Amino acid sequence: MTTRKVELGAPSLTGKEAKTLVAQVFAEAKYPLKVQVTNLMPRDVSFPEVDGLFLRHCASDKGCQAVVLVDSHDKLQRLASSVVQIAELNRYPSALVIEEVPVAEQPKGKGTKAQTAAKDQG
Amino acid sequence: MTTAFVRQLGAESGVQLNPLRDNSEIPTVGNADQAFAIMMRSTRGRIDKPFKVDRGNVFKKIGKGEQIRLSALNEAWVHVVEALNKGAYECVTQRLVTPDAVISWAVVSVMPEVMDLAFNVSDLEPDGEYLFAVKHLDCFNDGIVLECRADEKKSGSVAYANERITLRILDKDGVLLHEFYGSFNVDAKDDYGNSAYLPDVALAQTDSVEIRVGSIGEGGGAFIDPVSNAYGYDENGREKWAKSYVMHCFDEGGTGYSTADYMAAREKLQYAPFDYAYISSGGTQSPALLAQLAQLAFDTNRQLRFDIPGNLDPEAAIAFLEQLNMGASPAAHLLHAFWTPLKSDDPTGINPKGYFGSATLNIAYACGRNAQTNAKGFAPKNYVIAGREWPITRTRITQAYTPRDQELNALAKAKINPVMYESYTGGGRYVFRDSLTCAQVESSLKKLIAVADMSTSIDDAVTRAAKDALQLPMEASVKRTKDFLTRLFEGADSAKWLVPSDAPEMGGKAWMFDVRPNEVHPYERMDVSYWLRYDGTNRQTFVTQTLTR
Numbered sequence: 001m002t003t004r005k006v007e008l009g010a011p012s013l014t015g016k017e018a019k020t021l022v023a024q025v026f027a028e029a030k031y032p033l034k035v036q037v038t039n040l041m042p043r044d045v046s047f048p049e050v051d052g053l054f055l056r057h058c059a060s061d062k063g064c065q066a067v068v069l070v071d072s073h074d075k076l077q078r079l080a081s082s083v084v085q086i087a088e089l090n091r092y093p094s095a096l097v098i099e100e101v102p103v104a105e106q107p108k109g110k111g112t113k114a115q116t117a118a119k120d121q122g
Numbered sequence: 123m124t125t126a127f128v129r130q131l132g133a134e135s136g137v138q139l140n141p142l143r144d145n146s147e148i149p150t151v152g153n154a155d156q157a158f159a160i161m162m163r164s165t166r167g168r169i170d171k172p173f174k175v176d177r178g179n180v181f182k183k184i185g186k187g188e189q190i191r192l193s194a195l196n197e198a199w200v201h202v203v204e205a206l207n208k209g210a211y212e213c214v215t216q217r218l219v220t221p222d223a224v225i226s227w228a229v230v231s232v233m234p235e236v237m238d239l240a241f242n243v244s245d246l247e248p249d250g251e252y253l254f255a256v257k258h259l260d261c262f263n264d265g266i267v268l269e270c271r272a273d274e275k276k277s278g279s280v281a282y283a284n285e286r287i288t289l290r291i292l293d294k295d296g297v298l299l300h301e302f303y304g305s306f307n308v309d310a311k312d313d314y315g316n317s318a319y320l321p322d323v324a325l326a327q328t329d330s331v332e333i334r335v336g337s338i339g340e341g342g343g344a345f346i347d348p349v350s351n352a353y354g355y356d357e358n359g360r361e362k363w364a365k366s367y368v369m370h371c372f373d374e375g376g377t378g379y380s381t382a383d384y385m386a387a388r389e390k391l392q393y394a395p396f397d398y399a400y401i402s403s404g405g406t407q408s409p410a411l412l413a414q415l416a417q418l419a420f421d422t423n424r425q426l427r428f429d430i431p432g433n434l435d436p437e438a439a440i441a442f443l444e445q446l447n448m449g450a451s452p453a454a455h456l457l458h459a460f461w462t463p464l465k466s467d468d469p470t471g472i473n474p475k476g477y478f479g480s481a482t483l484n485i486a487y488a489c490g491r492n493a494q495t496n497a498k499g500f501a502p503k504n505y506v507i508a509g510r511e512w513p514i515t516r517t518r519i520t521q522a523y524t525p526r527d528q529e530l531n532a533l534a535k536a537k538i539n540p541v542m543y544e545s546y547t548g549g550g551r552y553v554f555r556d557s558l559t560c561a562q563v564e565s566s567l568k569k570l571i572a573v574a575d576m577s578t579s580i581d582d583a584v585t586r587a588a589k590d591a592l593q594l595p596m597e598a599s600v601k602r603t604k605d606f607l608t609r610l611f612e613g614a615d616s617a618k619w620l621v622p623s624d625a626p627e628m629g630g631k632a633w634m635f636d637v638r639p640n641e642v643h644p645y646e647r648m649d650v651s652y653w654l655r656y657d658g659t660n661r662q663t664f665v666t667q668t669l670t671r
Contacts, residue, residue, distance in 0.1 A: 019380040046442035048431040049194055049407040054438040077378030078408055085381055085410035086445050 004029060004100040007040075008080055010087040018084040022077055026100075032071040034101040039064045040094045045086060050079050055096075067101060154397035155501065155579060156211035156489040158482070159424070161387040161411070162198035162404045163377055165263040167217040168330065169225075172394040175213045177206040182297065184215060185264065187472045195377055198404030201482035204469040205402070208483060208515065209490025214396045216387045217261070222375025227255045228268055228366070232338045237347035241268060241366035252336035253344050254306065254320065258291065258371055260330045265368040266299070267292040271361055272346035274354040281348035285310070289320065291331065294368045300328060306335050306344035384414040392421050399578070400488065403428030405479035409446055416446065420453035423581055425574055429479030430461040430538060432522065436529040440536040449537065449562035455574045457560040460484060461533065462541040463523035464552060466516040477522075480514060480541045484554060487512050488575070500617035503579060504657050506557040506572035513551035514541065521552075534558065537569075557659055573656045576619050580654065583610055588650060599648055600637050607635045607652060614654070623655035 006025045008018055026033070039045055039055035047053040050070060056063035070076045079098075087095035131138035159172070165185035167173060175183045180203055187199040195218075202213050227244045231252040239253065248255040258266050268291060272284035285306040291299045304310070304320030312318040316326075321333040335344050346353050352364035391401075401415055401424050412428055419426035430439045439461045448457050460481040467475055484507050492501040505511075521543050525533065533540055539556040557571040567573045587606040591599040611633040614620050620632035628634060633654050640647035 019378070019382075043445060044437075044441035045445045046434060046438045047407075047409065048434055048438075048442065052431075052433055052438075054434070054441065074376045074378035077376075077380065078410070081380050081384070081410040082408050085413045088381075089413060089447050090445075 003102055005097065006080075006099075007094060007097045008083045008087065009093040009095045010091055011084055012088060013091065013093040018080040019077060022080045022098075026073065026076060029073070029100065031073060032069050033076070034067060034069050035076075036065060036067050036097075036099045036101055038097040038099070040096060041087070041090070041092050043090070045096075047079055047082055049082070050075060053079075152397070153211055153493070154582075155399035155492040156209075157214060157396070157398040158205065158210055158400035158402050158485045158489065159214040159216070159391050159394070159396075159398040159418075160198060160202060160402045160404050160482075161216040161218055161384070161391060161415070162202070163193070163195040163218045163374075164199060164215070167215060167261060168259050169217050169219045169223055169261050170259065172214050172216045172390055172396060174396055175202065175206070175215050176211065180206055180213075182293070182299070183260075184217075185262070187470060190473050190476060193377065194407055197478065198406065200468060200470050200473065200478060201402060201404045204478075205482045205486035205489075207469075207486075209486040209488075209493075211489055211493070213402075214391065214394055214398045216391045216394075218377075218379055218383060218387055220375045220377070220379060220383055222373075223261075224373045224375065225257060225259065225261060226371045226373075227257050227334075228266065228369045228371050229255045230268065230270070230364075230366075231336075232347070232350070237349050238351040239270070239346075239364035241369060243369050243371055248334060248336060250336075251338050253338055254289075254336060255334045256289075256291065257332040257334075258330065259332065260299070261372040261374075262293060263370075263372060263374060265294050265370040267294060267296070267368055268366040269363045271352045271363045272350075272354075274348075281354065283345040283347050284353065285343075285345045286318070287320070287346060287352070289333075300324070300331055302327065302331075302333075308335075379408075379411070381410050381414075384408075384411050388414040388418045391418055399424060399492070399582075400485045401426040402482040402485050403479075404482065405429045405431075407431050409442070412446055416448055416451055416453075416457055419456040420451060423453070423456065423578055425456050425458060425571075425578060427458045427460065427481040427485050429481045430459055432462040432464060432477040432479065434461075435523060436461075436525050436533055439538060440532060443536055443538060443560075448560045451560070455559040455561040455568045456578070458484075458558075458571050458574070459538045459560060460541055460554065461538050462514075463521060463525075464514070464516075464519050464541065465522050466514075466519040469516055475518060478516070480554070483514065484512075496617055498613035498616060500613055500619065502617070503575040504572055504617070504619050506570070506575070506659050508539070508554040508557040508571070508659075510544075510546045510551070510553065513553055516552075519552050530555075537561070556661065558661075567656055567658060570659050570661075572659045576614070576656055577654070580610070580614065580652075584650065584652070588648075591648075596639050596645070596648065600639065603637045603648070603650060604635075607637065607650075611635065611652070611654070618657060620655055621657045623653075625653075625655070628653060628655065 004025050040058050042057050044056050051068040058064050083096045127137040127139035167184050188196045190196045229244050229248045229252050231240050233240050270287050270289045272287045275282045275284040289302045302323045304323035305318045308319050310318040324331045324333045356362050415426050430442050462480040487507045495501050537558050537560045544553050559574050561568040563569050591602050615632050622630050622632050635652040637650050640649050
């Protein structure tokens with residue numbers, strides 16, 4: 001099974017519009033969706049609207065990746081908007097990779113701690 | 123009555139009285155510095171242009187709020203309500219929507235034979251047989267209710283169909299929003315000869331409602347039949363009203379905002395006919411929205427006060443700000459960041475205890491302060507909203523993170539103002555601990571929020587006066603502008619905004635200006651320059667005790 005994956009960067013450099021890209025790749029996804037986010041930028045970044053997401057720069061061994069739970073497609077779209085805005089401001093053609101965590105690794109049963117946190121974040 | 127004059131005298135003998143000439147006008151700035159602008163997600167409010175909200179109509183205009191646990195976007199509503207109750211005079215709001223937002227028509231038609239009114243919602247403009255249709259541009263997510271009735275129209279004890287109706291639009295709780303009394307007949311007139319056609323009546327009262335009148339029956343035309351449930355009175359003599367269910371005529375199309383959506387909202391705020399002195403982020407956690415607000419601050423020369431989420435630790439808070447590269451903005455002194463690691467009760471009461479940003483509260487305090495002007499119209503803007511005199515007035519506050527000295531140092535270097543507990547004479551309180559702008563300077567007035575507040579006020583006053591002097595003869599324009607600047611800077615000086623400068627070119631004065639026609643384009647351009655030395659803010663005090671013999 002193929003996992004959904006999208007790489008985001010400054011639209012003026014990549015020629016790709018984030019909203020369309022995310023809509024195409026994650027159109028059929030079911031939410032809440034567990035995704036792995038990888039920072040490709042040479043700077044620490046913070047996207048608190050998704051589970052208080054804080055990622056260290058790409059050269060960092062630890063902390064440039066995180067697994068977060070996204071509870072709606074709208075929230076994923078807003079995350080993508082924020083990522084491309086940061087990428088555009090700083091002129092990064094490659095900024096962030098969002099990759100779906102395969103279903104087998106997704107939490108089962110009642111809500112996990114991560115799910116609860118994501119809901120609290122709104 | 124006979125007058126002793128005429129307005130225009132010809133060759134005849136007589137007296138001509140010219141129109142009154144007014145040279146008494148003094149430029150004033152109104153109370154725009156008590157208002158702020160915001161772009162936010164709300165459950166009510168028109169989407170096509172900005173609108174004003176005050177504390178009297180805030181629930182009616184932007185809805186009754188939804189919990190932050192449903193969506194973090196709902197924090198903006200809390201900010202607006204709190205700010206309006208704590209000093210802000212009004213808020214200029216632009217509602218955020220996606221291109222998928224749809225405003226539908228509430229269509230009223232007539233059931234065959236029984237002639238009762240039927241209500242339904244249509245995404246498309248109504249077509250075919252219908253009585254009338256209403257488009258509610260205030261876009262309520264929670265729906266609207268229509269009520270309408272026609273009075274009895276009798277001739278010789280026989281009831282006839284009536285074309286004039288009373289139409290009411292209510293919210294889902296039955297609060298009246300609009301009431302119109304008009305006719306389905308396009309030629310109808312009222313007692314003053316004005317159009318009484320229902321769409322015209324609505325248009326004359328508000329730009330929030332559009333009405334289309336249709337036609338029913340074989341003969342065409344629109345009317346309320348005597349047997350209808352909206353005609354006349356019931357057996358107890360009470361008025362008969364046909365009432366709809368709660369009609370959901372607006373779909374906001376989700377909240378997956380793209381950069382283009384934020385840009386569209388920014389442009390609408392920039393070209394709004396309403397004035398404001400501050401821009402609030404509404405506690406947004408979206409860097410994309412903040413970037414657009416920073417652009418708006420630059421375009422309008424207004425101060426943006428924004429929150430860094432309080433649940434971030436100092437390191438993440440600094441990363442959040444630095445990724446936006448705000449220090450590099452030419453208007454960095456207009457951008458003011460606040461980090462509030464405090465949990466408190468929701469000031470509006472709809473959310474449980476949690477993190478609520480305080481940047482909009484800071485704006486509210488500033489608006490309240492700006493209302494207190496001196497005899498020359500100057501507010502004490504040299505007193506920044508920070509420190510002991512401006513405590514956070516929320517209940518059950520607990521501090522979730524207490525930064526160490528080194529972290530406070532890092533926050534100050536990153537130009538972030540922490541909002542936290544501090545001890546003072548008379549007891550401790552939660553305060554805005556610092557007043558730094560995002561300007562990347564070390565020892566400059568540009569780093570102080572108080573100076574940003576004063577300098578933007580001066581810029582605003584000068585540019586308005588300069589605009590008033592446009593299209594006047596050059597000499598008159600120069601004189602008028604010079605007179606204005608002299609009066610303005612004397613006022614700023616007496617309000618203690620300015621202090622004597624020690625710059626050699628200032629010669630010990632607090633202010634200087636130069637107004638003259640441009641050397642290269644002396645026929646059409648005027649150059650206005652001014653130099654001001656604002657008073658600073660004491661941020662750091664060094665105390666030393668020396669023991670002597």
